[in-house]
Structures are given as C-alpha cells and as structure tokens.
Amino acid sequence: MKKSLKLIAVAASLTLITGVAVAPSAQAAKIKLCLALDTGGVDDRSFNEGAWKGAQASTQSTAEYLSAASSADFAPNIKKFVDKGCDLIVGVGFAISAEIVKSAKANPKIKYAVVDDAGEDCDANFNCKPVANVKGLTFQTDEAAFMAGYLAAGVSKTGKVATYGGAPYPTVTIFMDGYARGVAYYNKQKGKSVKVLGWDPASPSSGTFVGNFSDQSKALTISKGFEQQGADVILPVGGNLGAPYAAESEKSKKSVTIWVDSDGFGLLTAGKTILLTTVVKEIGASIKSVAKDVADKKFNGSRYVGTLKNKGVSIAPYHDQSGRVPGKLKLEVRKIRDAIIAGTLKVSA
Structure with a gap:
C-alpha cells in the first residue's frame, strides 16, 4: 500500500513539473498553415495582405507564406509547401486555383483551400467536379x-x-x-x-x-x-x-x-x-475559419460563400x-x- 502511494505521489509530482495535467486538448500542437500568394506581394494593401493578416490571426496554426513574381511561381511554391509538410495549403486568388487542385489530387492527405474560386477539377469543356480535400472560399462581392x-x-x-x-x-x-x-x-x-x-x-x-x-x-x-x-x-x-x-x-x-x-x-x-x-x-475571416476546421478535424470540401448576410462581404465606413x-x-x-x-x-x- 505504501509502495502504491509513493508511485502515485511520484506520478503527481511529474505531472506538476511537466505541466501536463491541465486540459490536454488546449496543449494540442498547432497545424501548419501555408499561404501561396498571388502576384502583387504580401504588402499589396489589399488582397494578399488581407489573407496574410487572417492567417496570422489564427490561434490554432502557425503561418507562413511564399510570394509569387508571376504565375510561373504558383506550382513551385505549392510544391515547397507540400515538401515542408504543411497541414493546410491556401492558394490566394482565382489564378492559382488550377495548381491547387492539381496538387490536392496528388496529395489527398493534405487539406487545401483556394480564395476566390470553387476549387473544383474542371476539364477542357468546363465540366467540373468537387475535390474532397479542397475548400473553395468564395464571395458574393x-x-x-x-x-x-x-x-x-x-x-x-x-x-x-x-x-x-x-x-x-x-x-x-x-x-x-x-x-x-x-x-x-x-x-x-x-x-x-x-x-x-x-x-x-x-x-x-x-x-x-x-x-x-x-x-x-x-x-x-x-x-x-x-x-x-x-x-x-x-x-x-x-x-x-x-x-x-x-x-x-x-x-x-x-x-x-x-x-x-x-x-x-x-x-x-x-x-x-x-x-x-x-x-x-473578408478573406482573413474565411482563412481563419478553414484553419480552425482543419485543427478541429472538421474540415470538409463544401464551398464557403461570403455574403452580406453572413458578414463575408460589406462596405467599409x-x-x-x-x-x-x-x-x-x-x-x-x-x-x-x-x-x-x-x-x-x-x-x-
């Protein structure tokens, strides 16, 4: 009995030292959120900047980005993120959508999102079908x-x-x-x-x-x-x-x-x-939302549509x-x- 009590005491002291006792879910590792930007730079004071601020504001992920000088950078940037083991790769902009879809089909275990596009797989005749690991972030602007x-x-x-x-x-x-x-x-x-x-x-x-x-x-x-x-x-x-x-x-x-x-x-x-x-x-809000879904293991490929009703779009003061x-x-x-x-x-x- 004394031996059991000693073991319990040791376990308790180790728990206190390592700080593991409180809410294990709150200690969960953050997901790696990676933004493949459109052209214009991260400080474009508009589209890319809004996306990056949204990524930085996510409390459930670490965030990084890669800029694109031209569309030729889209595929290489996405490939770098795949090689880095990103949990969620977001393509910022309609123009990058095709490369996001291509990468998503080749890497079904990685979650993807694309801003301003449905993120669907379309053939030459524009017959399109959803891709399970891609979420389109669209806006009724x-x-x-x-x-x-x-x-x-x-x-x-x-x-x-x-x-x-x-x-x-x-x-x-x-x-x-x-x-x-x-x-x-x-x-x-x-x-x-x-x-x-x-x-x-x-x-x-x-x-x-x-x-x-x-x-x-x-x-x-x-x-x-x-x-x-x-x-x-x-x-x-x-x-x-x-x-x-x-x-x-x-x-x-x-x-x-x-x-x-x-x-x-x-x-x-x-x-x-x-x-x-x-x-x-509200690009930033949509990115925070999908990052949360991935972190909470609730990601799905259904499209996000920002409207006046859900405050996904608005006019500023x-x-x-x-x-x-x-x-x-x-x-x-x-x-x-x-x-x-x-x-x-x-x-x-």
Whole structure:
C-alpha cells in the first residue's frame, strides 16, 4: 500500500513539473498553415495582405507564406509547401486555383483551400467536379459592390462614375457588375442618368482592364483618363493598382476612390483621405475559419460563400468622407443592404 502511494505521489509530482495535467486538448500542437500568394506581394494593401493578416490571426496554426513574381511561381511554391509538410495549403486568388487542385489530387492527405474560386477539377469543356480535400472560399462581392455603386451615383456631382479591373477574371468583373447595377438601380429609383465609364455588364468585351495586377503606371493613366472624361468617383478593382491615383487625387480633389478587398483607410497612407469607402471581402475571416476546421478535424470540401448576410462581404465606413454623404443617402444604402439580406432585392444576374 505504501509502495502504491509513493508511485502515485511520484506520478503527481511529474505531472506538476511537466505541466501536463491541465486540459490536454488546449496543449494540442498547432497545424501548419501555408499561404501561396498571388502576384502583387504580401504588402499589396489589399488582397494578399488581407489573407496574410487572417492567417496570422489564427490561434490554432502557425503561418507562413511564399510570394509569387508571376504565375510561373504558383506550382513551385505549392510544391515547397507540400515538401515542408504543411497541414493546410491556401492558394490566394482565382489564378492559382488550377495548381491547387492539381496538387490536392496528388496529395489527398493534405487539406487545401483556394480564395476566390470553387476549387473544383474542371476539364477542357468546363465540366467540373468537387475535390474532397479542397475548400473553395468564395464571395458574393457584387452584393456589396451594388451598395457602392448606388452610393457613388448618389455622391457624384458630374453624373459620371467609373470602374476598371486588373484582368478580366470573374472575381474581378463581379465587383464591376455589382457597381454598374447599383448605379442603374439609383437611376431607376431617382429618375437620373448617371453614367458608368469602363464597364457595361451587357457588353463585357468592351470593358477597361490594366491587363495585370502590378502595372500601377498604366492604372494611373486609366484613372486620369476617366477623370478627364468627367468621372468623379472611380473604382479600380485590382488590389494595389489604385494607390498612385489615390495619392494624386488627394491633392487635386477632383475625384474620390472606392477601394476593394480590405478597408483602404487602414492600409493606405498617401491617398486615404479621398477614399469614399471600400468594397470589403473578408478573406482573413474565411482563412481563419478553414484553419480552425482543419485543427478541429472538421474540415470538409463544401464551398464557403461570403455574403452580406453572413458578414463575408460589406462596405467599409466612410471615414473622412462621411460629410460628403448626405444622411438620406446613408439611410438608403443601409436599406439596400437590408433588402439584399432579406432577399427582396436581387442584385446578381
């Protein structure tokens, strides 16, 4: 009996020394979360940066990333993460989706996610099927962009607003569609004729695009061209492409900018005081969510869709531009949000 008591005492003291006694689940090892970024860099003050902040905010994972200078880096970056033994590999952006799917099929024990795409396996005829270890993180950004378009039409003094994109990806044009439809809805409600330069949902082939997400000089030229045509609210959909113009228009005061993805007011220095709002895509929250699922062993390949209703998309506060937006217009924009959430106002084609 004494011998048993001594053994129990020794075990108890070892438990106290090693600190193993309390909630073993809380001591569980963190998963390794690895982000394969799109082009534009981790400090793009938009898409990649939002994803990285979300990964860093995850309390159930360690996080690292690899940047891409071009699409040629996508596959090698993903392969490096596979070799490192990452538990969850996230491809940041529609453009990287095909490489994520290819890697996922070759490594069924690793969990994957891809931002801005369904993450499906598609053949040459676009017949697509789900991949069990890939979760698509998608966003109904046209809902928030619709609000931004209505807002832009309401504050415009010239009766002209504009938008353009980095490249004609569906994840870019969905912003432009929502924006143009929001302007059209304003015109219908108010009997106005505010024009949208750069995009017509009915004629996508005539849309204005930079051609990539890195040529800020070309983006600046496009923005200035729209301003010369009379546009006084401009929505560039391309990560950090709009930064130089935002800085210039801050000095000229000829127009205001609408940012995308992450609230530009908290990301920009030069140019932030002319940001009317941001069409926000909560990329970080979606990445934290899937990391938690992997850590909790609850991962599944069903698609995540961010909406106004689940707070996956939104428009940011007006910040310094609040005084430019009349109280009545602010109320109308809120009512539009409520109607979209309730399903009484359809904004998607």
